[in-house]
Amino acid sequence: MDQNRKPIYEALIEHQEKDPISFHVPGHKSGRVFPETDVFKGILKIDATEIAGLDDLHAPEGIIKEAEQLTSDYFGSNESFFLINGSTVGNLAMVLSTCERGDRLIVQRNCHKSVLNGLELAGAEPVFIAPEWEEETGRYSSITREVIEEALQLYPSAKGVLLTYPDYFGRAYRLDEIADVVHRYGLPLLIDEAHGVHFQLGAPFPKPALESGADVVVQSAHKMAPAMTMASFLHRGTERVDLRKLKHYLQMLQSSSPSYPLMASLDLARYFLATMTVKEKEDALHFIQDIRTVLETYDHWRLLPVTDKDDPLKATLEVEGNGFEIAEVLEEVHLYPELATSSQVLLTFGLGTAFDLNELKQRLELLDWRLKNKSKHATIKVDQPRLPVVQSLEMSFSSMQETPVEWVHWSEAAGRIAAEAILPYPPGIAVVLKGERMTESQICYIEALIGQGARFQNEAIETGIRVFKGE
Numbered sequence: 001m002d003q004n005r006k007p008i009y010e011a012l013i014e015h016q017e018k019d020p021i022s023f024h025v026p027g028h029k030s031g032r033v034f035p036e037t038d039v040f041k042g043i044l045k046i047d048a049t050e051i052a053g054l055d056d057l058h059a060p061e062g063i064i065k066e067a068e069q070l071t072s073d074y075f076g077s078n079e080s081f082f083l084i085n086g087s088t089v090g091n092l093a094m095v096l097s098t099c100e101r102g103d104r105l106i107v108q109r110n111c112h113k114s115v116l117n118g119l120e121l122a123g124a125e126p127v128f129i130a131p132e133w134e135e136e137t138g139r140y141s142s143i144t145r146e147v148i149e150e151a152l153q154l155y156p157s158a159k160g161v162l163l164t165y166p167d168y169f170g171r172a173y174r175l176d177e178i179a180d181v182v183h184r185y186g187l188p189l190l191i192d193e194a195h196g197v198h199f200q201l202g203a204p205f206p207k208p209a210l211e212s213g214a215d216v217v218v219q220s221a222h223k224m225a226p227a228m229t230m231a232s233f234l235h236r237g238t239e240r241v242d243l244r245k246l247k248h249y250l251q252m253l254q255s256s257s258p259s260y261p262l263m264a265s266l267d268l269a270r271y272f273l274a275t276m277t278v279k280e281k282e283d284a285l286h287f288i289q290d291i292r293t294v295l296e297t298y299d300h301w302r303l304l305p306v307t308d309k310d311d312p313l314k315a316t317l318e319v320e321g322n323g324f325e326i327a328e329v330l331e332e333v334h335l336y337p338e339l340a341t342s343s344q345v346l347l348t349f350g351l352g353t354a355f356d357l358n359e360l361k362q363r364l365e366l367l368d369w370r371l372k373n374k375s376k377h378a379t380i381k382v383d384q385p386r387l388p389v390v391q392s393l394e395m396s397f398s399s400m401q402e403t404p405v406e407w408v409h410w411s412e413a414a415g416r417i418a419a420e421a422i423l424p425y426p427p428g429i430a431v432v433l434k435g436e437r438m439t440e441s442q443i444c445y446i447e448a449l450i451g452q453g454a455r456f457q458n459e460a461i462e463t464g465i466r467v468f469k470g471e
Contacts, residue, residue, distance in 0.1 A: 001069065001070050001073040002070075003070060003073070003074060003270075003271065003274035003275055004271070004275060005066070005070060005271075006067075006264075006267050006268060006271050007062075007063040007064075007066040007067045007070070007267065008055075008063050008064060008067045008260070008263050008264045008266075008267040009046075009264040009267050009268055010063075011053060011054060011055075011063045012046040012048060012054070012260060012264055013046070015048065015053065015054065016030065016045050016046065024049055024051055025049050025257075026047060026049065028044055028047070030044060030045050030047075030048075031044030031045055031047075043261050046260060046261055046264060047259070047260055047261055048260045049257065049260070054260070057082060057084070057254070057258040057263065058251050058254075058256070058258075064082065064263065067082070067263070067266070067267045067270070068080050068081060068082060070267075070270060070274075071233060071266070071270045072235070074200065074270055074273065074274045075200055075208075075210060075233070075235055076210055076211065076237075077210060077217075077235035077236060077237050078235075078236050078237060078238065078239070079235070079236045079243065080233055080234070080235045080236075081233070081234045081235075081246075081247075081250055082231075082232075082233065082258075082263050082266050083218075083230075083231070083232035083233060083234055083250075083254065084230060084231065084254060084255060084258045084259050084262045084263060085230060085253065085254050085255060086114075086220065086222075086230040086231075086232055087112075087114065087192065087194045087218045087219065087220040087232045088112075088114035088117075089232075089250070089253045089254055090218030090219075090232055090233075090234040091112065091114040091115050091118055091192055091218055092114060092117065092118040092121065092249070092253055093234065093246055093249035093250050093253055094118070094162070094190050094192075094216050094218060094234070094241075094246075095115065095118030095119055095121075095122055095124065095162065095190075096118060096121060096122050096245075096249045097216075097241055097242060097245040097246045097248075097249055098159055098160045098162075098188060098190060098241060099119070099122040099123075099124040099159055099160075100122065100123075100124075101122065101123035101124070101398070102123065102124070102125060102396075103122070103124050103125065103158075103159045104124070104125045104126070104127055104155050104157055104158040104159065105119065105124050105125075105126055105127070105158060105159055105160055105161075105162060106126075106127050106129060106148070106151045106152065106155065106158050106160070106161040106162070107119065107126045107127065107128055107129070107161075107162045107163075108128070108129060108131065108143060108162065108163045108164050109128040109129060109130045109131070109387055109391070110130075110131060110140065110164065110167070110429045110430075111162070111163075111164055111192065111429070112164065112192060112194065112427075112428050112429065113421065113423055113428045113429070113430065113457075114428075115162060115192060116421055116430060116433065116434070119397070120397045120434070123396075123397050123398055124159075124397070125392065125393070125396060125397075126392070126393065127151055127154075127155050127158065127390060127391070127392050128387075128388075128390070128391045128392070128433070129143070129147050129148065129151050129389065129390055129391075130147075130387040130388060130389050130390075130391070131143050131167075132144060132147070134171075136304070136305075136307070137169065137171055137304065137316070138304075138318060138343060138344065139167075139169065139171070139344075139384075140384065140387070141167050141169070141171045141173075142171075142173055143163060143165075143173050143178065144173070144174075144178075145174070145177045145178050145180075145181050147389060147390070148161060148178050148181050148182065149181050150389070150390060151390050152181070152182075152185050152187075154390060156185075158185075158187065159187065159188075160182075160187045160188040160189070160190055160241075161178075161182045161187060161188075161189050161190065162190040162191075162192070163175075163178070163189070163190070163191055163192070164191075164192045164194075165191050165192070165193055165196065165209050165212075165214075166193075166195055166196050166206060166311055167195075168195060168339070168346070168426070168427040168429070169314055169316055169344075169346055170195060170310055170311030170313065170314030171309060171310055171311075172196075172206035172207070172309050172310070172311070173309065175191070175207070175209060175212035175213070175214070176207065176212040176213055179212055179213030179214060180213070183213065187240070188215040188216065188238075188240035188241050189213065189214050189215050190214070190215065190216045190217075190241075191209040191214040191216070191217045191218070192218055193208070193209045193214075193217050193218060193219045194218065194219060194220040194223055194232075195220065195223055195224060195311070195314075196208065196209065196219065196224070196311070197219040197220065197221050197223070197224055197225045197233065197269075197273070198224045198225055198273065198313065198351060199311075200273060201273060201276060201281055201351075204285070204308070204312055205311060205312070205313075206308070206309065206310075206311060210235055210237045213237075214237055215236070215237050215238045215240040215241055216234070216235070216236050216237065216241050216246070217233075217234070217235045217237065218232065218233070218234050218235075219232060219233045219234075219235070220232045221233055221265075221266055221269045221270075222265075222269075223348075224311075224313055224348070224350075224351075225269040225272065225273055225351070226265075226268070226269055226272055226350070226351070227262075227265040227266050227268070227269035228261060228262050228265040230259075230262060231262045231263075231265050231266045231269065232266075233266065234246070234250070272351075276351070280351075280352075281351070283352075283353075284349075284350075284351045284352050284353070285312060287349075287352075287353050287357075288312060288313065288315075288349045290357055291315070291349065291357070291360065292306075292315060294357065294360060294361055294364065295315065295317070295347075295364075298364065298368055300319065300326065300367075300368070300371050301317035301318060301319045301326065301345070302317070302318045302319075303315060303316070303317060303318075304316040304317075304318055312349075313348060313349045313350070313351070314346060314347070314348055314349070315346070315347040315348075315349070316344050316345070316346055316347075317344060317345040317346075317347065318343060318344050319343060319344065319345065322342065322452050322453070323340040323341050323342055323343050323344050323345050323452075324340045324341075324342070324452045324453035324454060325452075325453070326340065326345050326371075327339075327340035327345050328453070329367055329370055329371055329374070330345070330367060332367075332370065333363040333364075333366045333367045333370070334363065335360075335363055335364075335367070338426065339426040339427055340454075341454075342382040342448070342449065342452055342454075343382070382445060382448040382449065382452065383445070384445060385431075385439065385441035385442045385444075385445050386441070391436075393433065393434075393435035393436060394417050394435055394436060394437045394471070395417060395435045395468065395471065396435075397435070400419070400434065400435055400468065403419075403468045403469065403470075403471065404468070404469045405419040405466050405467065405468060405469065406466070406467060406468075406469050407460075407464055407465070407466050407467075408464050408465065408466075408467050409463060409464040410443055410446070410447060410463065410464050410465065412464075413438050413443055413464065413465050413467065414438055414439065414440045414443055415437065415438065416437070416438055416467040416468075416471065417435060417436065417437050417438075417467060417468045417471040418432045418433065418434055418435065418436050418437075418438055418465060418466075418467060418468075419434065419465075419466040419467050419468050420434055420458060420465065420466050421433055421434045422446055422456065422458055422461070422465065423456060423457045423458065424449060424454045424455065424456055425455055425456065425457045428457075431445060431446055431449075432446070432465075438465075446461075450462055
C-alpha cells in the first residue's frame with residue numbers, strides 16, 4: 001500500500017476547502033461559533049462528524065477503513081483499529097475479549113491501572129507475576145520465560161497472558177521467548193505496548209511486540225509518536241483472540257462521537273513513522289545523544305546507560321537523594337520531566353529536534369546553581385517492597401462487590417484487604433492492588449512516597465485507606 005497516503009487528514013482538508021455550510025453537529029460550526037481565540041481556530045476546522053465522505057469509525061467503509069488498512073500494512077498486523085479513548089480502551093477491550101467471569105488471566109504485577117479495571121469489569125480472576133529486580137535499571141523490570149512457565153504450570157486453566165512491553169522507562173526483555181512458551185500452551189499473548197509504537201522503526205529500538213509473536217497489541221501513538229493525546233492503536237496479530245469480540249467491545253467502550261482531529265492525528269502519525277527516512281532517524285538519534293552528553297556533565301544525577309534492551313528515546317536520571325525534589329527543580333526552570341520516583345527521574349524525547357540545545361544548556365546551568373544552593377535535607381532510602389513471584393488476590397471481584405467497606409488509618413492497615421488500588425500517578429501502576437492483603441513493607445513504602453511528594457489518585461491517601469470489613 002502507498003504509505004504516503006493520509007486518507008482521513010486529506011479528506012478533512014478537502015471538505016473544508018469547499019467552504020461548507022454546516023447544518024450538523026458539532027455546534028461550533030467549524031470554529032465559526034466559538035469564543036475569540038486563535039489557539040483552536042485551525043483544529044476546529046477539521047473537527048467534523050460522520051457526514052457524507054467522512055466515514056464512520058464504528059462501521060468503516062471509506063477513508064477510516066483505508067487509514068486502518070494502511071496502519072495494518074505498516075505494522076504487519078492482521079487488523080488494526082483506531083482508538084480515540086486512549087490505550088485505556090484498548091486494554092479494556094483486550095481483557096474483555098479474552099476473559100469471562102471467573103476466568104483466570106496471567107498478568108504482569110506492575111501493569112497499568114486500565115488493565116486492573118478491565119479485569120474487574122470482566123469479573124476475571126487475575127494471577128499476578130512479579131518482574132525480577134535488575135541492578136542495571138534499579139527497578140523490578142525483567143520478565144522471564146521461567147516465571148511465565150511457572151505461572152502457567154500452577155494455573156493451567158488460564159485463558160491467556162497479559163504483559164507490559166516495554167515498561168514506562170523503555171526497558172524491554174526477550175518477548176519472543178515468552179511468546180513461544182505462551183503459544184506452546186495454546187494461549188494468546190496480550191501486550192500493552194503503550195510506550196513502544198516507534199519500535200517499528202527498527203534498530204536501535206527494541207523488537208516490536210507484534211514481530212516478537214504477540215497476538216493482540218495496544219499502542220499509545222500519542223506517547224512516543226506525534227499523535228494527539230488519547231490517540232492510540234490496537235493491532236490483532238493472529239486468530240487467537242476472537243475478532244468479533246474485539247470489535248464488539250471497541251464499539252461498546254469507545255465514544256459514539258469519535259474525534260476526527262484525533263483520528264487524523266493517528267493517520268498522520270502512521271504516515272510519519274512509515275515515511276521516516278534513515279537519515280531522519282539518524283538525525284533524531286544524534287540530537288538525543290547530544291542531549292545525553294549535556295546531561296552527563298552534571299553531578300546531581302547518574303544517567304543510566306542505554307543498552308540493546310532500552311529505548312533510546314528515554315533517559316533515566318538516577319539520583320542519590322529524592323527524585324521528586326529533582327523533578328521539582330527541573331520544573332522551576334521550565335524543564336518538565338515525564339515522571340519521578342524516589343530515586344529516578346524519567347525524561348522522554350521525540351523523534352525529531354523539539355527545542356534548541358543552547359536553551360537547554362542555559363536552563364540546566366540555572367538548575368545547577370539552584371541545586372547547589374538549595375538547603376540539603378536528610379534523605380531516607382526508600383526500598384520497593386518485595387512482591388510474590390506468583391500471586392492471586394485474596395478476594396474475587398464478585399465477592400468485593402458484596403462486601404461492605406470501611407476506612408482505616410495506615411497504622412491499622414497491615415493485614416487488611418485493600419478495597420482500592422493505591423496508584424502513584426504517573427505512572428498509574430498499583431503499589432497495592434484492590435483485593436490484596438497489605439503488608440507492613442507496602443505501607444511503609446506508601447508513607448515514604450507520600451513524604452517525598454509523590455502524587456496519588458486516591459482520596460485522603462495521607463492518612464489511610466479503604467478496606468473490606470471483617471477481612
